[in-house]
Amino acid sequence: MSDRARFTTKMGAIAASVGSAVGLGNIWRFPYEAGENGGGAFILIYLACVLLMGIPVIVAEFVVGRATHRNVNGALKQLAPGSRTHWFAYIGIIASLMILSFYSVVCGWIVEYLILAVSGGLSGHTPEEYGVMFASFSSHPWRPMLWTVLFLLLNHLVLRRGLKRGIERISNMMMPVLFVILLIFCIHSLMMPGAGEGLRFMFAPRLSDVSATVAVKAMGQAFFSLSLGLSCLLTYASYFKDSDSLVRNATVIAFLDTLVAVLAGLMIFPAVFSYGMTPEAGPKLIFEVLPVIFQQMHFGIVWAVLLFLLLFVASITSTISMSEISIAFFEEEHGLSRDKATAVSTVIALVLGSLCALSFGPLSGVTVCGMTLFSLFDYVSSNLLLPAGGIFFSVFVGWMLEQRLVEDELTNRGTLNVRTMRVLLFCMRYVAPLAIAVVFFSLI
Numbered sequence: 001m002s003d004r005a006r007f008t009t010k011m012g013a014i015a016a017s018v019g020s021a022v023g024l025g026n027i028w029r030f031p032y033e034a035g036e037n038g039g040g041a042f043i044l045i046y047l048a049c050v051l052l053m054g055i056p057v058i059v060a061e062f063v064v065g066r067a068t069h070r071n072v073n074g075a076l077k078q079l080a081p082g083s084r085t086h087w088f089a090y091i092g093i094i095a096s097l098m099i100l101s102f103y104s105v106v107c108g109w110i111v112e113y114l115i116l117a118v119s120g121g122l123s124g125h126t127p128e129e130y131g132v133m134f135a136s137f138s139s140h141p142w143r144p145m146l147w148t149v150l151f152l153l154l155n156h157l158v159l160r161r162g163l164k165r166g167i168e169r170i171s172n173m174m175m176p177v178l179f180v181i182l183l184i185f186c187i188h189s190l191m192m193p194g195a196g197e198g199l200r201f202m203f204a205p206r207l208s209d210v211s212a213t214v215a216v217k218a219m220g221q222a223f224f225s226l227s228l229g230l231s232c233l234l235t236y237a238s239y240f241k242d243s244d245s246l247v248r249n250a251t252v253i254a255f256l257d258t259l260v261a262v263l264a265g266l267m268i269f270p271a272v273f274s275y276g277m278t279p280e281a282g283p284k285l286i287f288e289v290l291p292v293i294f295q296q297m298h299f300g301i302v303w304a305v306l307l308f309l310l311l312f313v314a315s316i317t318s319t320i321s322m323s324e325i326s327i328a329f330f331e332e333e334h335g336l337s338r339d340k341a342t343a344v345s346t347v348i349a350l351v352l353g354s355l356c357a358l359s360f361g362p363l364s365g366v367t368v369c370g371m372t373l374f375s376l377f378d379y380v381s382s383n384l385l386l387p388a389g390g391i392f393f394s395v396f397v398g399w400m401l402e403q404r405l406v407e408d409e410l411t412n413r414g415t416l417n418v419r420t421m422r423v424l425l426f427c428m429r430y431v432a433p434l435a436i437a438v439v440f441f442s443l444i
């Protein structure tokens with residue numbers, strides 16, 4: 001596979017993986033899930049999941065990807081020849097297409113808000129009015145769908161330019177800027193009167209909030225936010241060089257991703273409590289709260305435009321990474337050209353994404369188990385498919401792969417001294433799969 005693309009620099013590989021992990025999951029989904037599920041208790045379980053399941057499963061995916069330099073299906077066929085193991089690849093391929101579909105809808109919302117910010121529509125209203133504004137936009141018969149479609153077409157264009165130029169350049173430039181902007185917003189939010197209540201909500205867990213549902217959602221959030229369990233990081237690791245340190249990369253990704261999520265919480269919750277809004281607002285939370293923060297800032301409109309622009313970039317580096325999974329699969333396993341493979345994945349997302357976009361308006365009455373299509377795709381992929389993929393990867397690498405190969409990958413054939421290797425392997429073999437299974441079973 002020597003002709004496959006590789007990331008040109010070590011930083012490129014890490015930056016692109018961080019680009020995949022950091023996105024709407026951190027800034028849109030984390031605050032709303034935490035808000036709906038009790039705040040502190042959710043965040044504590046989330047952090048435990050990142051540490052005990054997240055890092056070991058990232059490393060497991062990295063081992064499979066880098067050892068083979070192939071897409072998930074091909075990688076599993078190579079490492080477990082003659083078995084049905086490669087069927088597990090489909091969990092990731094299906095999950096990635098489901099996520100791409102509903103995620104693009106939220107990217108569309110970001111575009112709408114970017115335009116609103118530029119045109120001055122995001123100032124001079126009360127928090128309630130911002131709530132009404134979001135509700136009337138998201139239930140509009142075609143506007144959210146239009147943005148979803150345009151977003152997916154843009155995603156398609158970026159992908160067709162190929163891996164290096166498209167992905168690496170965008171992620172390298174934008175991530176540090178996003179980080180600084182988030183910090184500035186946090187400071188503003190933390191200076192609002194009554195901000196302390198928000199901090200208490202985030203960091204003082206109440207035991208009474210802990211439940212099976214909260215645990216499942218916190219675990220799902222950890223997997224979603226880390227782009228984990230669906231072989232996205234596996235696919236990126238297939239582009240890593242043999243000299244990259246897998247353990248270090250995994251730790252850096254988990255740390256930065258968690259940091260951005262916590263910063264997003266610090267930006268949202270103090271403002272929520274300061275203005276007497278409710279943290280349980282659901283998917284619309286940041287769209288109600290951010291305009292309130294902009295109003296507090298000097299040159300609020302400029303900050304608003306900047307934030308939505310960067311959110312947009314952060315989300316496109318994530319959608320690119322989720323698209324890579326099915327594209328690499330169609331390309332390498334079904335012999336499609338890159339252009340055709342990209343087209344197939346875009347068409348699927350266009351159909352499913354349009355349906356999800358209508359979930360808040362014309363299709364709001366279409367529900368399965370009480371969930372609209374949008375929520376169903378989100379729930380099934382994040383909370384069920386990704387952790388299931390996590391069990392698979394940790395068991396596959398921890399138990400089924402030849403351990404010499406695993407240790408060779410972790411130490412780059414004995415050239416790296418990885419002090420945490422034993423602990424990591426222990427977590428991969430026992431802690432991660434058992435903990436995921438326990439959380440699943442607690443639901444029953």
Ligand code: PHE
Pocket residue numbers: 020021022023024025026099224225226227228230232318319321322
């Ligand atoms: N981790 C991304 C985010 O936080 C979402 C994502 C999920 C990306 C799965 C790729 C795969 O926004």
